[in-house]
Amino acid sequence: MGFLKDLATLTRQGYEAQQRMDVGASMAQAQASMAEASRIMAATTPAATAPHLEAQRLRTTASVLDARQLPMMFGMNAVVDLELHVLMPGGVPMPVTRTEQLAPLHLARAVPGATLDVSLVPGRPDTLRIEWA
Incomplete structure (x- = not known):
């Protein structure tokens, strides 16, 4: 009877x-979340x-x-906004x-004061690529 x-x-x-x-409201919130995820995914995918x-x-x-971690993950990768000074x-x-997707292995390397190997086309900061390997 109790069941x-x-x-x-x-x-x-x-x-x-x-x-x-x-x-x-639930659908509007889901749509806003998907738009933000699409924006972040486009920003972290190198052109x-x-x-x-x-x-x-x-x-x-x-x-x-x-380095600021965004409240979003793609799989196991954290999404991080990095402010860098590139030495030309x-x-x-x-x-x-x-904005980068960082694997947990690389997350500890993206701290303020750290030096990273990068490559880019001179005069084109949009071509910056961090060489993690």
Whole structure:
């Protein structure tokens, strides 16, 4: 008898919760979350560069000024906003902000004050690629 009473109570509570649920607000929130995930995914996916630009790519180093983990994960990868100072040939630092998906293995390397190996096409900060390997 106790099982059927509990089942009836749970059924009643489920119907009451369904009556209070705002489907439109839930769908709007889900849509906003998907748009934000799409924006982050596009920002962390490196853009393909033309072959003639790849030939001009220089390897250099960058200092991490700031690293902020975003409240989002893609699989096991954390999404991190990195503020970098890239040391260009001739000693001129160039500020670059980059959103990266970081594997747990690389997360500890992206701390303020760390030096990272990077490559980029001179004058094109959008071509910055962090060389994790």
